[in-house]
Amino acid sequence: MWPSDMTKDYQNSPMVTSDQLRTRRERPRRVKMLTRDFIEDSLYNPSYGYFSKQAVIFTPGEPFEFNNLQDEPEFSKLLGERYTQFEDKLDEKHPNESRQLWHTPTELFRPYYGEAIARYLIENYKLLQYPYNDLIIYEMGAGNGTLMLNILDYIRDTEPSVYDRTKFKIIEISSSLAKLQQQHLMQSLDSKGHHSKVEIINKSIFEWDQLVPSPCYFLAMEVFDNFAHDSIRYDPVTEEPLQGTVFIDKKGDFYEFYEPHIDPVASRFLRVRHAATGGSYSHPLNSSKILRKLKAIMPFAPNLSQPEYIPTRLMQFFDVLGKYFPGHRLLTSDFHDLPDTIRGVNAPVVQTRYQRRTVPVSTPFVHQGYFDILFPTDFNVMELMYRAITGKLTRVLTHEEFLRRWAYVEETQTKNGENPLLTWYKNASVLTTV
Numbered sequence: 001m002w003p004s005d006m007t008k009d010y011q012n013s014p015m016v017t018s019d020q021l022r023t024r025r026e027r028p029r030r031v032k033m034l035t036r037d038f039i040e041d042s043l044y045n046p047s048y049g050y051f052s053k054q055a056v057i058f059t060p061g062e063p064f065e066f067n068n069l070q071d072e073p074e075f076s077k078l079l080g081e082r083y084t085q086f087e088d089k090l091d092e093k094h095p096n097e098s099r100q101l102w103h104t105p106t107e108l109f110r111p112y113y114g115e116a117i118a119r120y121l122i123e124n125y126k127l128l129q130y131p132y133n134d135l136i137i138y139e140m141g142a143g144n145g146t147l148m149l150n151i152l153d154y155i156r157d158t159e160p161s162v163y164d165r166t167k168f169k170i171i172e173i174s175s176s177l178a179k180l181q182q183q184h185l186m187q188s189l190d191s192k193g194h195h196s197k198v199e200i201i202n203k204s205i206f207e208w209d210q211l212v213p214s215p216c217y218f219l220a221m222e223v224f225d226n227f228a229h230d231s232i233r234y235d236p237v238t239e240e241p242l243q244g245t246v247f248i249d250k251k252g253d254f255y256e257f258y259e260p261h262i263d264p265v266a267s268r269f270l271r272v273r274h275a276a277t278g279g280s281y282s283h284p285l286n287s288s289k290i291l292r293k294l295k296a297i298m299p300f301a302p303n304l305s306q307p308e309y310i311p312t313r314l315m316q317f318f319d320v321l322g323k324y325f326p327g328h329r330l331l332t333s334d335f336h337d338l339p340d341t342i343r344g345v346n347a348p349v350v351q352t353r354y355q356r357r358t359v360p361v362s363t364p365f366v367h368q369g370y371f372d373i374l375f376p377t378d379f380n381v382m383e384l385m386y387r388a389i390t391g392k393l394t395r396v397l398t399h400e401e402f403l404r405r406w407a408y409v410e411e412t413q414t415k416n417g418e419n420p421l422l423t424w425y426k427n428a429s430v431l432t433t434v
């Protein structure tokens with residue numbers, strides 16, 4: 001992992017971070033950076049990042065009437081049609097062959113998904129805080145703002161006394177999505193009514209520096225998957241870890257390097273993970289040491305293991321929660337498994353959309369801003385790390401188990417008894433603080 005003809009250029013180039021690149025309008029050249037900084041810059045750079053420029057979150061318009069649909073295939077078909085209509089409408093205004101369009105359970109199952117979460121919030125609030133504290137809800141990464149509106153509508157309509165004491169604050173990194181959330185809030189008379197309860201804070205959670213001492217609920221739905229990760233490979237014989245960096249040359253081509261120096265953030269991650277899990281987690285070196293030594297002396301044996309992608313940003317998010325939100329209770333949902341990932345342990349899916357088709361690629365080092373880079377979350381490990389960092393206890397349920405508890409599942413049942421709210425997103429889990 002040391003592209004030899006590039007070594008000199010690599011060594012002579014400056015190391016930059018995603019923070020240093022935030023004010024740049026052009027993609028950088030002749031620099032090197034850690035894998036996590038490259039991913040962060042690709043996804044979130046205010047000028048050319050994926051979430052600033054390209055991303056559009058599908059919304060179905062009128063909620064689906066599941067009770068009037070025959071079965072899941074009819075739901076899929078209808079969803080396909082609504083997708084096409086949604087994109088045709090966007091193309092009428094601004095044709096765009098590389099528009100990045102995706103959907104989330106919040107949108108597909110609105111308002112039922114948001115109402116299930118609202119029930120969870122109301123019940124826990126009434127049990128633990130009412131009437132001594134207000135119901136304060138933070139949502140990190142609110143997309144179109146749909147979950148917020150569905151939750152506030154439900155609280156207003158079912159629990160007026162709780163609604164009187166509710167405040168909802170969004171923390172959103174993308175300024176275009178923050179604007180959209182504000183627009184959706186002001187769109188109808190009904191939603192405008194929530195205005196005095198809502199604050200939309202357009203900043204990254206990693207810039208957060210205010211102490212929130214009151215008890216609060218912290219929502220994060222499908223945000224962890226887009227948190228930047230570091231890449232680590234190991235020497236198969238000595239087991240020494242090496243940290244991934246990428247060099248971008250003067251033409252904008254990418255070269256991957258691995259350095260034996262591990263930066264303090266990745267190094268802390270490796271230490272905390274080891275301590276929190278007692279050493280039990282998936283690892284690229286999980287075959288026996290003797291076997292590895294034998295393999296290493298074979299001709300053409302790779303000199304490093306496969307990469308593993310470690311969620312350093314997720315660990316830093318837990319640090320923010322622990323430090324600034326001591327009274328929080330977290331409710332988060334994300335993918336525990338993803339299909340079509342690139343090679344490696346805990347590896348991401350890297351994909352783009354072109355002419356309305358998904359195009360997967362095999363490396364994260366691709367033209368910044370055009371590709372979604374999304375990672376699965378290892379809930380077993382992350383739950384233990386969250387507990388170790390925040391000192392709180394947790395429960396992990398599958399998406400289905402959580403919704404069986406909190407949704408009115410009859411509302412999303414089709415005529416033949418199938419239930420897409422429960423059976424779609426089989427690869428998602430929900431973690432809550434208990």
Ligand SMILES: C[S@@+](CC[C@H](N)C(=O)[O-])C[C@H]1O[C@@H](n2cnc3c(N)ncnc32)[C@H](O)[C@@H]1O
Nearest residue numbers: 104106141142143171172173174204205221222
């Ligand atoms: C995949 S979308 C999910 C949107 C919404 N939660 C839903 O489920 O429909 C991820 C959201 O997280 C936001 N986001 C990502 N990283 C963030 C960060 N560091 N701080 C705040 N928001 C972030 C994105 O801009 C986007 O709104």
